[in-house]
Every structure is written in structure tokens, then in C-alpha cells.
Amino acid sequence: MTNELAQPASAAPAGWYPDPHGAPMRRWWDGYTWTDHVAPTERPYGEHLPAAHVPDGTPVDTLWIWLAVLLPLVSLAPILLVDVDQLAATNIQTGSPFGDLWYNIAALLGWPLYGLTVWFAYLDFAALGRLAYGRRFHWAWSFIGSLVYVIGRFVVVRRQSGRGPASLWAAIAVVVCSTAVSSWLFVRLVEAMFSATMTAVGQF
Template identity: 40%
Template sequence: MSSATPPGWYPDPSGQHGTRWWDGAGWTQHVGPPTAQMPRPRIADSVRTDTVFVWLMALLPLITLPLLFVYQPHFRFEVIGPSHVRTVDPRSVYTGGYFLVQGVSVLLYGVDVLLAYFDHRELKRRGVVRPFRWPWAFLSPIVYVIGRYVVVCKVAPGRPMWPLWTYIAVVVIGGVFGVIRAVAQFQQMLP
């Protein structure tokens, strides 16, 4: 910093602290927290905030519903041990349909992460400053979609959030359907 620089808080040149006081002639021992990030600027009303990628993320769970019919275990029971304990034969649970459903689920997870990356990139292209980070989709795609709309509400308040509500509805419907299916399968296992 030069002597022409007025006194004030500036980024710490050592990188150890957020800010350090410059007294006009040199750095002092007074340090402070990092400066707050600038607020995100609003985008024009003509700029669309919903991308094809977020819509695909919202509708992608619908692909898994028909897969629930692919997995049709026929539970076989066997008696093991001297006390004749009745248990499910694991070969009747881990069928080809089971592994197909698991493989497609992993593939869809990867597709969701990729869609989050493309959505993030598209939002930046449309002028959104610091859009929600796409790696949050690794935790769960719904985390990314919710976080994305938190940011969108800041840069484009009042815009409809149809992909978010669609995603939530699809997840809830799929969850109810999955629980009903699981209860029906567990009833097969009961003596």
C-alpha cells in the first residue's frame, strides 16, 4: 500500500486475518473480520430464472416409479440351525431386478449432479452473481434445488418457483408410493 492510500480497513496482506487497519503510513496490529460480501444485484425482469436443467431435475424422480415394478422379489424362507429358526433366503431378495434398480438409481444420482452443474452454469450466463453452488447436489438434488431458489428469490424476487414445487410434489408422491410398496412387500415376509 502506498502512503497516498487513506487510513481504513483493508484485506490483510498476510492472509491470516480478514482485514487489517492501514493508518495511512503502515499496517497496524489491529485486525478485524472479513468484509461482508456485496449483495447480489437483481437481474432484469425479462431474464428467465427457470432453466431446462432445473425442470429435468424436478421430473427425474418420476423415472424411478416404474422401476419399483421391476423389482418383484418372491421371498423364500429357509429353516436354519438346531432351533429351526425361519429366515428369508437372501437369494430371493437380491434378484436381477434389485441390481437393476440399484444401478439405475446410481446413474440417476449422477445425472442429477450433472444437471445441477449445467443449471449453475446457465444461471451465471444469465447474470446471476454467485448462484447456489452446484456441488450441494452431491448431498441431495433437493438440497441444490431449494438452495438455488433461495438465491433466485434474492436476485429475482416475486418470480414463480414451479420447478421447486413440482420437485417437492414428485418426491412426496414417490415417498408415499414407496412406503405403500414396502408395506406390501413386508406383509409377504410375515408368517
């Protein structure tokens, strides 16, 4: 190999450079002239890695992901038992937002359920590893919210199994139910507080 080929800048150090003839490879420049040594063109990181797949029939959902998805329903039960009229009357009379036992229970359940959700996400992450999933959505995303973890997990698991976990659709249904119940409680509470306020004003 001689200097007949196009040369890089004269100050270019020895190294691998794109082939001067435009071939899809790199050629070694020894600092003075091109050599006969060639190498494949570098590809973007990870491009050469084979796609990760799990054997057919590998489960896409675990017990832990179902527990994480359905856990918010636990807090809905006490909300449905709240005596909205008593809660509103207590709030008007004393200014306290804790005028109903079931409302207090629902409020106190928030942090324990949050902690359990993160724990279940971690256990699900570990279970997917035992099922030979080479790539997993990290459980720490559950600190932002269980739905964030479930969506990310759905994408990663589906790419490796070819099947979409049903847990995602269950999670969406739970979010819809939770939103509906919370909205119902808010509307009922506003109505009850308005009624209690009018009653209190009428007594003067």
C-alpha cells in the first residue's frame, strides 16, 4: 500500500481512519502512509448485541406485579365507607379534616401502601431475573409511581417475550377506578360542606 491513496492531514497520528476509497471499513495509517491492515467500521454501542429473547411460554407476569397493581384498591374500600355529611360537618364546626373514622383510615394507609408497592416492584424485578429476562425495567422507577414501573416493565418484557403482560391493562383499570372514586368523594364533600355551611349560616 502506497501514498497513491488519499492521505489524511500530514500531522495526523498513526491510527485507524475511514478507508480513503470509501469502502465500508477502516484502514491503518502508520503516520506516513496507508498500510494493508483493515478493520470493520465501528458500529454504535450495543448494535452488535443479539436481541434478548426468553423461551416460549416464559411467564410475563409474576405474583408480585399483580400485588403491586391491585394494592391501591385496598385504600378504596374505606373511602367508600366515609360518612361524607359527618366529615363535612366536623370540618365546618372545628376546622379539622379528620372527622370520620374511615377517612382517617384511608389517609393513614397511604404511606404503608406506597412502601409495599416499592417492595413488590423490587420482588418482581428479582423474579424476572430468575425467569431469564436479560433486560429488566429497574424497580426503583416505582418510587415515582407504580404505573410508571408497570408501563416500563410492559415495554421491556414484551420486547423479549413477544407478549404483552396483562398487568398493564389491570393497572390502567385500577387507576380509572381510583380516579372515579376520588372524584366522587370530592364532589360529595363539596356538596356536603356547602349544605353544612348554609345550615350554619341559617342558624344566625
